[in-house]
């Protein structure tokens with residue numbers, strides 16, 4: 001019994017354990033993709049490249065220092081798909097499932113772990129929630145794989161190739177991984193609106209957040225039996241922000257490139273290019289064109305969108321949509337002279353407002369620092385670096401093509417950003433955070449002059 | 452009487468009146484510098500150039516679309532020096548002085564105006580304060596002008612030229628205006644450590660904030676008669692931040708350019724180059740070298756320093772040192788799990804913490820938006836644009852040389868940034884702010900997931 005007590009007394013916070021789990025996942029993934037069987041014959045790479053690929057896969061970012069198509073064997077592709085699945089749906093979700101399969105009861109400590117990973121702040125039906133997430137996800141991915149597999153028979157010579165491509169594309173899109181085994185993302189489907197539409201739907205499904213999906217499911221269930229269902233404030237804010245960013249993103253991309261990339265394109269070409277390149281910044285990271293063709297302003301708009309990222313409790317990264325929305329609402333309320341932040345006939349908790357600002361500030365410092373360091377260590381134009389940093393922190397995976405040419409310092413910075421982006425700034429802060437202290441003493445308050 | 456009542460009922464807030472005063476100052480300045488007598492013969496410029504120069508002078512930024520040395524006559528130089536004085540010490544300070552000279556009592560409304568301009572949050576001795584500020588400032592400037600004037604006899608052929616240069620240099624440095632009539636900032640003094648030291652002292656004097664200067668004065672007075680004097684929390688925070696930024700800035704500038712600009716330079720050359728180019732980003736805007744020679748990382752560090760800017764209630768702009776410091780302290784406290792922000796044995800008011808984050812967020816949105824717009828309207832490398840935007844918002848006036856070549860859109864964006872940078876984000880928000888509402892109704896609180 002002594003040993004168990006000692007183990008308990010280590011008192012790792014749940015966030016620290018999550019981080020540890022991610023670390024283990026990265027290590028295992030690095031070993032798996034480093035197996036000779038995972039690579040095509042004759043392909044060599046460094047340990048740093050393997051770690052980079054593993055972090056990129058576990059965090060479902062999709063930035064790559066090596067071409068996935070040229071490097072991985074068919075077995076390697078399946079291993080990669082498994083890692084994406086694992087990283088995308090969340091290590092904890094899968095962990096729960098494994099516990100359930102083993103018939104073990106989920107204890108308080110494990111439940112706490114899951115809650116932190118998916119940011120759910122209520123205990124109710126947690127195990128059930130995890131099951132639902134996994135079932136829903138696998139269902140959508142299978143449907144996506146079948147539709148794309150059948151459709152890809154037009155594109156690829158053999159049915160094996162078509163279904164392998166369809167399977168990987170579906171998993172990569174639903175988990176918002178942004179990896180591709182076509183060798184050129186979705187550029188070959190630039191004029192295939194069917195493939196793009198399927199991809200947009202899968203991308204939105206992964207990035208909109210699990211709580212939203214589950215509430216939509218509950219809404220449908222309630223609706224069937226004639227009951228009313230109130231969506232949570234969280235779902236309302238995150239969904240509105242998600243689609244607003246999507247539309248504004250597409251408009252800005254079109255506006256800033258109307259006399260450049262969109263010159264001479266038909267309205268439907270322009271619509272799909274702008275829409276897809278906006279959707280993909282939420283978290284997808286797939287692209288139907290070479291983003292380095294865009295103008296600098298568009299690239300900056302995309303960087304900003306990637307920095308904001310996806311919904312909380314989704315497969316995505318960045319500061320998250322709610323964080324951005326709440327900061328905006330707070331600024332608006334403040335400027336209007338209001339003492340509380342009101343939205344959708346609810347009031348926000350001041351602590352959530354403070355949290356949002358802390359998350360944004362730390363994220364800006366982190367990304368700003370990374371840009372300065374990379375400007376020093378790399379030899380690329382500034383916008384290439386900003387774009388790469390935003391993409392890594394948003395775990396988006398779009399790139400203007402500099403990833404394979406990064407120096408070792410550059411690769412390590414990007415690895416750190418992908419990691420922090422995926423676990424979230426909030427968890428990142430928790431790593432260094434001890435127990436919340438009870439403020440045993442107080443000092444007098446004193447006001448200072450601001451701004 | 453009816454008319455007076457109607458006038459009162461317009462109910463402009465004091466910040467809106469301040470903004471109005473600045474607008475009037477800009478208009479009058481534009482007219483003054485547009486007078487034919489202010490220009491050298493044969494020099495032509497557009498109205499936009501005149502407005503740009505007027506805003507740059509009133510906000511003591513120092514960005515110029517025309518060369519001050521080539522454009523202004525001797526009378527023009529004196530007009531410009533007067534505008535810098537007026538803008539630097541604050542329209543309200545000078546306004547108070549005029550009121551006093553006219554023998555009028557200062558009423559509550561006027562006092563409120565002054566308080567907002569200088570951000571003082573106590574009523575005591577306000578008129579006295581203004582007098583002290585003005586006296587102190589003029590004294591320092593006269594001393595600076597005499598020292599530099601005498602010293603410049605070594606540099607300029609006639610004593611008139613030497614003292615005109617000395618006078619303008621002293622006013623430009625003390626008001627942190629960053630204008631020069633040498634035609635090349637302080638580059639000709641790159642190896643003259645005496646001129647640089649005098650300039651550094653004048654720059655710090657202007658940028659460190661009036662409350663700090665007055666408290667130092669009070670400290671000395673108390674010390675003489677053997678009493679103890681407690682510096683305010685504000686003075687402690689802003690002074691520490693000011694000098695920390697100064698030192699860290701110099702170190703980072705040296706570090707990122709040690710194999711570029713500083714290559715082959717002696718230790719004292721390196722020290723003065725790094726130190727001066729760090730001090731000048733607080734708000735000075737003078738330079739002893741062409742900043743476009745620096746590496747990209749150094750330019751970004753400088754941009755960041757300019758964005759942070761000077762102390763509140765100083766001649767400077769940006770988000771202000773206290774804002775930056777309080778956000779950092781809050782993040783640190785938050786990460787450590789503390790419920791209050793403690794510093795120098797005092798606790799910060801949660802409202803000041805929120806204010807800081809609001810100011811920083813709005814500033815980032817404003818500058819980020821400006822960078823995106825300028826990337827679209829101008830044809831310069833991104834770092835040139837970021838540098839110019841940070842310089843305008845920080846009312847610093849450093850430039851990599853693109854100011855005269857800006858498009859009309861570009862000039863208008865920079866004008867807006869200089870204006871907002873000088874009045875401060877907080878006042879900027881107040882423009883759209885009505886009266887603080889008493890929250891007549893409440894909604895239920897609901898928590899959401901952040902980050």
Ligand SMILES: [K+]
Nearest residue numbers: 061176285396
């Ligand atoms: K991704």
Ligand SMILES: [K+]
Nearest residue numbers: 512627736847
């Ligand atoms: K300046």
